[in-house]
Amino acid sequence: MCTLPALPAPCISVSTVVRHGSARLTITINGQVYTLARFATACPAWRLTKQSPDGPITSYICGLNEHGQPACSCPDHQSHGAHCKHLGALTAAGLLAPPAPPAPAPSSPAEHTRRFFATWPTPLVAALTPAGRSRKVVA
Secondary structure, eight states: OOOOOOOOOOOOOOOOOOOOOOOEEEEEEEEEEEEEEESSSSOOOEEEOOOSSSSOOOEEEEEOOOTSOEOSSSHHHHHHHHOOOHHHHHTTTTTTOOOOOOOOOOSHHHHHHHHHHHSSSHHHHHHHSSGGGOOOOOO
């Protein structure tokens, strides 16, 4: 078991000490450096700006969408829907939550039907089920 030494008692300062300095958050993906800037939103979102002395500066927005799923503005994610390298890096760094696992497949056709109709309004389901259908005959 590891024990920590006793911490000194906290002291209350009468004067405010102003600390000066700057900090920059960066992440490296496949040897390419990106600077990170966090958006002040309810869902975590980050702007990744590629720092390239040779080429154009490119920025991507990565974060969680309104459904809690990871999303990125990069072409790979936009065209293929793939979990791109930007999302992977932010997830690996603990800056984004990992994607939710997919729902398990239904075990039977009846279970599939139950899950399918679970999202529908109850009156509509009742009208479509055999027990709820009327037996009127139109002449």
